[in-house]
Amino acid sequence: MILVLSLAAFAFAEDPTFVGAAAPAPVAAKPETKVQASAGGNFTVGNSEAVAFTSGVNVSHKWAKNQLGVVGAAAIGFGAADANGDGFLSSSERCLGAGTAACAATAEQYSADGRYDRFLTEKSSVYVLVGGLHDKFAGFQLRSHGQIGYAVHAVEQKATHLKLEVGADFANEAYVPGVTPASARLLAAQVGVGFDHAFNESVSVTNALTLYEPVFTQPEGAPFAPHLTDVRVGNIAALNAKMTDKLSIQVSDTLAWRNEPVAPPDGVTGTRSPFDNALSVALVASLL
Numbered sequence: 001m002i003l004v005l006s007l008a009a010f011a012f013a014e015d016p017t018f019v020g021a022a023a024p025a026p027v028a029a030k031p032e033t034k035v036q037a038s039a040g041g042n043f044t045v046g047n048s049e050a051v052a053f054t055s056g057v058n059v060s061h062k063w064a065k066n067q068l069g070v071v072g073a074a075a076i077g078f079g080a081a082d083a084n085g086d087g088f089l090s091s092s093e094r095c096l097g098a099g100t101a102a103c104a105a106t107a108e109q110y111s112a113d114g115r116y117d118r119f120l121t122e123k124s125s126v127y128v129l130v131g132g133l134h135d136k137f138a139g140f141q142l143r144s145h146g147q148i149g150y151a152v153h154a155v156e157q158k159a160t161h162l163k164l165e166v167g168a169d170f171a172n173e174a175y176v177p178g179v180t181p182a183s184a185r186l187l188a189a190q191v192g193v194g195f196d197h198a199f200n201e202s203v204s205v206t207n208a209l210t211l212y213e214p215v216f217t218q219p220e221g222a223p224f225a226p227h228l229t230d231v232r233v234g235n236i237a238a239l240n241a242k243m244t245d246k247l248s249i250q251v252s253d254t255l256a257w258r259n260e261p262v263a264p265p266d267g268v269t270g271t272r273s274p275f276d277n278a279l280s281v282a283l284v285a286s287l288l
Helices: none
Strands: 032-044 050-063 066-079 104-121 124-135 140-156 160-175 183-198 203-219 232-242 247-258 275-286
Touching: 050 104, 050 275
Parallel strands: none
Antiparallel strands: 032 050, 032 275, 050 066, 066 104, 104 124, 124 140, 140 160, 160 183, 183 203, 203 232, 232 247, 247 275
């Protein structure tokens, strides 16, 4: 038997981040607060056993020439593993229901970013953001970073919004146990393009594309040195359909590509995948 709570296929990206890619009009005539929360998941039992869950929150507050935003997300997954490779889940391998084995983790990612924009004009701002990420399977025990930059709302129409930004980012990456070197610091440049368009009052699309290029890196025990080969690209695309004034359904695809992924733990042959991809369907509630 297969019970599907909501459709979702999950893989998980580590960076870069582009907070506020689809921001509305940059300067509010009066204070304005928005709060959105989303959740999606997948539950399968029977011949296969797997559970996956994603959730997110997006909070923003605008007043005068200021905007403050917080974005958080969590993604976890676990299930039964065919340990002996015989194509059958025996009772000793099952972990849900009456299973006796411990469930194997398949995903573990948590992230949060906070951002402050100070608008210089109605269409441009300087910003500061800080954030952190834990992504076990991408190799990050904790990736913390801070960024300063400049953003411009190139197109600001009733139905269409285009935002461009460029920033300088400093990050500290602590890798999962067993990886050598155990950590690294990076000084990088980031370029972002955010786009959203409303086809009508009920249906809209959004896309946020980022290019993250470390310029100098310092692996643990080594000095800072130029390093231009670790190119990272991220893209988040979503289709949103309103069901009510407060509730929407969202189909999204999140992709992160990195040509130099984190090394595997010492003694492990092979390499990590250079990309993570997440395709999901979730309910989004507009609380404010």
